Amino acid sequence: xxxxxxxxxxxxxxxxxxxxxxxxxxxxxxxxxxxxxxxxxxxxxxxxxxxxxxxxxxxxxxxxxxxxxxxxxxxxxxxxxxxxxxxxxxxxxxxxxxxxxxxxxxxxxxxxxxxxxxxxxxxxxxxxxxxxxxxxxxxxxxxxxxxxxxxxxxxxxxxxxxxxxxxxxxxxxxxxxxxxxxxxxxxxxxxxxxxxxxxxxxxxxxxxxxxxxxxxxxxxxxxxxxxxxxxxxxxxxxxxxxxxxxxxxxxxxxxxxxxxxxxxxxxxxxxxxxxxxxxxxxxxxxxxxxxxxxxxxxxxxxxxxxxxxxxxxxxxxxx
Amino acid sequence: xxxxxxxxxxxxxxxxxxxxxxxxxxxxxxxxxxxxxxxxxxxxxxxxxxxxxxxxxxxxxxxxxxxxxxxxxxxxxxxxxxxxxxxxxxxxxxxxxxxxxxxxxxxxxxxxxxxxxxxxxxxxxxxxxxxxxxxxxxxxxxxxxxxxxxxxxxxxxxxxxxxxxxxxxxxxxxxxxxxxxxxxxxxxxxxxxxxxxxxxxxxxxxxxxxxxxxxxxxxxxxxxxxxxxxxxxxxxxxxxxxxxxxxxxxxxxxxxxxxxxxxxxxxxxxxxxxxxxx
Numbered sequence: 300x301x302x303x304x305x306x307x308x309x310x311x312x313x314x315x316x317x318x319x320x321x322x323x324x325x326x327x328x329x330x331x332x333x334x335x336x337x338x339x340x341x342x343x344x345x346x347x348x349x350x351x352x353x354x355x356x357x358x359x360x361x362x363x364x365x366x367x368x369x370x371x372x373x374x375x376x377x378x379x380x381x382x383x384x385x386x387x388x389x390x391x392x393x394x395x396x397x398x399x400x401x402x403x404x405x406x407x408x409x410x411x412x413x414x415x416x417x418x419x420x421x422x423x424x425x426x427x428x429x430x431x432x433x434x435x436x437x438x439x440x441x442x443x444x445x446x447x448x449x450x451x452x453x454x455x456x457x458x459x460x461x462x463x464x465x466x467x468x469x470x471x472x473x474x475x476x477x478x479x480x481x482x483x484x485x486x487x488x489x490x491x492x493x494x495x496x497x498x499x500x501x502x503x504x505x506x507x508x509x510x511x512x513x514x515x516x517x518x519x520x521x522x523x524x525x526x527x528x529x530x531x532x533x534x535x536x537x538x539x540x541x542x543x544x545x546x547x548x549x550x551x552x553x554x555x556x557x558x559x560x561x562x563x564x565x566x567x568x569x570x571x572x573x574x575x576x577x578x579x580x581x582x583x584x585x586x587x588x589x590x591x592x593x594x595x596x597x598x599x600x601x602x603x604x605x606x607x608x609x610x611x612x613x614x615x616x617x618x
Numbered sequence: 619x620x621x622x623x624x625x626x627x628x629x630x631x632x633x634x635x636x637x638x639x640x641x642x643x644x645x646x647x648x649x650x651x652x653x654x655x656x657x658x659x660x661x662x663x664x665x666x667x668x669x670x671x672x673x674x675x676x677x678x679x680x681x682x683x684x685x686x687x688x689x690x691x692x693x694x695x696x697x698x699x700x701x702x703x704x705x706x707x708x709x710x711x712x713x714x715x716x717x718x719x720x721x722x723x724x725x726x727x728x729x730x731x732x733x734x735x736x737x738x739x740x741x742x743x744x745x746x747x748x749x750x751x752x753x754x755x756x757x758x759x760x761x762x763x764x765x766x767x768x769x770x771x772x773x774x775x776x777x778x779x780x781x782x783x784x785x786x787x788x789x790x791x792x793x794x795x796x797x798x799x800x801x802x803x804x805x806x807x808x809x810x811x812x813x814x815x816x817x818x819x820x821x822x823x824x825x826x827x828x829x830x831x832x833x834x835x836x837x838x839x840x841x842x843x844x845x846x847x848x849x850x851x852x853x854x855x856x857x858x859x860x861x862x863x864x865x866x867x868x869x870x871x872x873x874x875x876x877x878x879x880x881x882x883x884x885x886x887x888x889x890x891x892x893x894x895x896x
Contacts, residue, residue, distance in 0.1 A: 344712035351768030355742030
C-alpha cells in the first residue's frame, strides 16, 4: 500500500525533470514571509467534494450489496446482485458493448486525430481555420449531435440515398434499427465527436517537438515514416497518454449517444453499463441492482485509469 | 528545410476536402430545418430547401408543457452561470491553499481531488439523488448548481493548483511587506493574475455543465425546471420522425454554444490543450 502511494506520488507530483520537487522542498521561503495560515479557505471545497464524491460513492457501493428498491426497507443480499449480472446475457452484452465502444472509439479517434494533427502541424497556410473547423463537434452536446447522425442513418436518410445513387441499393438498410449495425452507428458518432479533441491534444504535443531534431533526422536520411516513428512519436508520448486515458474513461461512460440514437435497442444490441444503470435504478426502481452495475462500471474505469497511468507513465500534472 | 512546396499546396487542398466531408452533417441539419413538412417527406436529404422558412423554429420555440424550449434555455443559462461562479470561487480558494500551504496534509488533499476526477458519477448518483430528494434539492435550479459545483470542483481545483504552482511568490511577498492581509493579497493581486486559469476553468466546466444530459435527466426529470438537453430529449421523444422540427430544436440548442465557441475559439482550444495537461 505504502509502496503504491509513494511511486504514485513520484508519478504525479514531480512536475518536470530538474523542476520543483515536492511541496516540502518547493518554496525555500524566508521564515516570517508568506506563512500560510488560512487553511480553512479550503474547507468548503473539501467538504463538498467529500460529500458529493466520496460519501455518495461509498453509500452507492453499500447499496450494491442490498436489494433496495428506492423506498422502504432493504435486505443485505451479499453478492447476489453480481451473480445475477453475470448470469444475465443482456448485462454481459452491455459490458461487452461498453468495452467495445470505449476501445474502438479511442483507437479510431486517436489515429484520425493524430493524422490530422500531423497533416496540419506546419506548412499549411489555413491550418488555424482548419483546426477550428475540426474542433467544432467537440463543443456540441453529444445528445444534439446524435440526432443529426440518427437522421443520416435513417432509412430515408442521406447515407442510403448516396448508396443507391452509386448503385449499391442492396447495402441500404435501417442502420440504427439493425441489430448488427446499430453499435457501429454509435461508434461512428463518438469517433466523429472525439477526433477534434484528440487532434488538439496532439497539436499541443507536436508544438513542443523542436523542429531541429526532425530536420537533423531528415538530413541523416530518415524517411517520413522513420521520422514519425523514431522522432515524433516518442516526443509526444505524454499527449498519447492524456488523449487515450481521457478517451477510455469517457468512452466507458457512454450514455447520451445511446439514449438519442437507439435507446439501447434493437433488442438490447446497444445497451451499455451506463444505460443499464439508468434503466435499472430510475426506470425500474431496482436501486440495489443498479448500484451493483454502477460499482462494476466504477471498478472497470478505475482499473483502466490506473493501468493507463502505469503503462504510459503519464503525468497528468505536467505543464 | 520545410518550405511551402507544391506538395504542401496539395496537402492543403486535400485537408479542405476532408474538412468539408467532416462537416457535411451540418448541411443536412440546416437544410432540413428549413423544409416544410411536405417537403421533408417528398425531397431527399441532399436537396436544399425551396425557401427559407422559419416556421419550424417558431413552432419549436412556442411549444409548451413538457417541452418548453425557452424555459430550458433560461434554466440552462442560470445553472451554467451559477455553477461557473461557484466553481471559480471555491476552486481558486482551495487550489491556492493546496499550492501554497506548507502543511503536510495539503498533498493528501490534492490526491483526494485527483482521484475524484476519475471517480465515475454513476455509482454516487443513486445516493445523491436520495440525499438531494430528502433535503429538497431535486427539481430546483439551486440544487443543480450545488450538484454541478461539487461534481466539477476536483477538475477546477486541479487546474487552479497547477496554475498557482507556476506563479512565483514575489508579488505576494512584496504585498506582504507593504502590509496587505492574506485576503487582500488573494482577491486584489493573485486572483487578477490568474485570469488565464479562470478562463480555462470557466470554459471547460461551463461546457460540461451546459452539455450535460445524464445528471439533469435524473435530478430534474419530471419537474417543471428542465435544462435545454432534457427539454430537447422529451420534445423529440414526442415527435415522430418530423426531422424538420427535430432539427429546428437541435439548431436552437446548438446556437448559444456554437456562437460562444466561434467568438472565443482560441481560448476554447487552448483551454482543452493546455488545461487538461495541467
